[in-house]
Amino acid sequence: MDNNKETMTGTPAVQAEKKSKILVVDDEEDICEILQYNLERAGYEVKTAISSEEALYMIPKENFDLLILDIMLGGISGLKLAQLLREDYKNNIPIIFVTALDTEPDILQGFKTGGDDYIPKPFSVKEVVARVGAVLSRYKRLQKKDNQGAPLAGWQNSSNQKPEVEKSEYDFGVLKIKNDDKKVLANGNEVFLTKKEMEILLLLAKYPGKIFSRDDILKLVWKDESYVLERTVDVHIARLRKKLGKAGDLIMNRSGYGYSLQADEKGSN
Numbered sequence: 001m002d003n004n005k006e007t008m009t010g011t012p013a014v015q016a017e018k019k020s021k022i023l024v025v026d027d028e029e030d031i032c033e034i035l036q037y038n039l040e041r042a043g044y045e046v047k048t049a050i051s052s053e054e055a056l057y058m059i060p061k062e063n064f065d066l067l068i069l070d071i072m073l074g075g076i077s078g079l080k081l082a083q084l085l086r087e088d089y090k091n092n093i094p095i096i097f098v099t100a101l102d103t104e105p106d107i108l109q110g111f112k113t114g115g116d117d118y119i120p121k122p123f124s125v126k127e128v129v130a131r132v133g134a135v136l137s138r139y140k141r142l143q144k145k146d147n148q149g150a151p152l153a154g155w156q157n158s159s160n161q162k163p164e165v166e167k168s169e170y171d172f173g174v175l176k177i178k179n180d181d182k183k184v185l186a187n188g189n190e191v192f193l194t195k196k197e198m199e200i201l202l203l204l205a206k207y208p209g210k211i212f213s214r215d216d217i218l219k220l221v222w223k224d225e226s227y228v229l230e231r232t233v234d235v236h237i238a239r240l241r242k243k244l245g246k247a248g249d250l251i252m253n254r255s256g257y258g259y260s261l262q263a264d265e266k267g268s269n
Contacts, residue, residue, distance in 0.1 A: 019043060019044065019045050020044050020045070020065040021045045021046075021047070021063060021064050021066075022039055022044050022046045022047075022064065022066045022067070022132065023046075023048070023059065023062075023064045023067050024036060024047070024049070024068045025048070025049045025050075025051075025052065025054075025067065025068065025073070025081070026050065026068075026069075026070040026073075027050050027051060027070065027074055028070075029048075031098075032049075033048075035068060038125045038128070038129055039128075039129060039132065042129050044132070047064075051074065051075055051076070052073050052075060052076035052080065053075055055067075055069075056076075056081070056084070059085070059089075059091065059093070065093070066093065066094045066095075066096065066135060067096070068095075068098055068132070069082065069095055069097055069098070070097075070099055071099035071106075071110065072099060072100065072101065078097060079109065079113050082095050082097075082110075085114070086114040094135050094136070095116055096116060096117040096118070096128075096131060096132065097117070098119045099118075099119075099121060100120065100121045108239075111232050111235060116135050117231070119131060167179060167206075168180045170202075170205040172205070172208070172250055172261070174186065174247040174250070175247040177201060177202065177205050179202065182198055184198070184201065184244075186245055186246075186247035186248070187247055191243050192243075193240065196222075197236055197243070199221045200217060200221055200240060201240060201261075203217065203221060204260060204261035205261055208260075208261050209260055209261075209262060210260055211257045211258045211259065211260045212258045212259055212260065213257065214233040214258055214259075217233045217258070217259070218233060233259075237259060250262050
């Protein structure tokens, strides 16, 4: 890892909006020191732990705003720690995984366990600092929207478009969605989707041609799960398209705007 040269000399200090408190959990002490040094220069208050057990002792005692967590820890793994925090402790602290495990199944498992971002090792320290800022900023924006009851961006210019009555079946030619029993047929073959994948597909199907931003999809599908990042939407859409095969081409990515579902020329909705 080439972090040492970059860390001690190359990361510019950035004035943080407020002094958020971060816990870095990694069994490599040099990585803890590197991240602590650079994050403190960026204006954060940082503490470190070299095991999940130590982190579990510290977290209830301090009001951390974000957790940077290595997956491959001895004893309790990083994934298990995230699971414990989410399910047993009901703690929704944002989590960024930093790990050498970087295959798609590893990344998806990290998101599934409750991770908000995923940075593979070896990493750029500047990137870690930037990702930390992005996660914290996004969480603050979501909290502000929730408190103010702000409308979703995708609905702001659609006052004359009323929501359609929910149908029992949506037919897009090569793609058929049976809402009542949550069955999906793609190219005549049944496709088995997860709950979130089905909810995304139904959302797009109810408003064919309408573009939903990633933030819209997060708010409508994940609802109060405030710590989920926009890239989670991309991961689910990519997985959904893959499962649907050729029918997945109906899900369009409007660059810079979001996603929509277009009717097949032989289908109707």
